[in-house]
Amino acid sequence: VFLEQQFDGTVNSVETFLEATPKSPDAATGGAVIHYGTWESAIYGLAHANELRGLRSKLFGSRLPNFQPRLKDRPLLHRTKFADNRWSLPFPGSDRSVVMRSQRYFYDNEKKRPIQMKAYVTFGSLIHVIGVIIISAIFALMTRYKIGRQLLLKYPGFFSAGFVSHEGPTEASMENTDFAMYLKGVGWTRDEELLEASDQFKAPPKKKLLVKVSGTNPGYGATCVALLLSATTILRQADKMPATGGVYPPGAAYAKTNMVEELCKNGFKFEVLKE
Secondary structure (H helix, E strand, O other): OHHHHHHOEEEEEEEEEEEEEEOOHHHOOOOOOEEHHHHHHHHHHHHOHHHHHHHHHHHOOOOOOOOOOOOOOOOOOEEEHHHOOEEEEEOOOOHHHHHHHHHHHHHHHHOOOOOEEEEEEEEOOHHHHHHHHHHHHHHHHHOOOHHHHHHHHHOHHHHOOOOEEOOOOOHHHHHOEEEEEEEEEEEEEHHHOOOOOOOOOOOOOOEEEEEEEEEEOHHHHHHHHHHHHHHHHHHHOHHHOOOOOOOOOHHHHHOOOOHHHHHHOOOOEEEEEEO
16 A cells, blocks of 8 residues: 555556564574564465455455556566565565455445465575575474374474464564565556556556565564554544444555555554665
């Protein structure tokens, strides 16, 4: 939503790149970085992922139209120059699904052209990437079977190479972790706007915009702040929320509120890097 507000035109696609880095490498405390609850949620989420297609088919009888040009997947492993030239992999989380739910809402209710989206996560070294790929492959395989899930739940430290524990990361470790989300948008200038959301542009998109959202303690601190601000925004700006109430994806729910401004007052930073 922030990128689209700053774009001054029509956005065709957005790619996101998440990075997490220690504020001070010398202050790194080691030990677990993920709480057992997060690990448990990931296990059951992946185990039941095959049910999502059927659920989405029931929710939405038709697919969103195919808009051109299509946003292509980047290579499985690649470097991202504007994200400190870090190694990038596709992000396995639900980010894309959540974003596309918002795009579905905007298309159905506001007749806006849907924005395509791909999500990636970045790493500082190739060794980290290889380790993540190996652990992720083992994790994905084991979640398919009951005995595998039981082992993952019983021995989280072993199967995560020490990154998961029942205690989770220490306060010092969390406060020593910075995060940044780079969002690269591509689209058309305002001079090239369409009459209808279903229309196609004749010229390829040439306008680009790079924005960055950053903060501290992404997994637990920043998440809690965002959750609390989401709740207070519903209470204080009910007139700017979707009128009928119900269950909405965050982009659709908070698009017309001052959520970004509130986040900026509470440890988040939103900035435009270049056009």
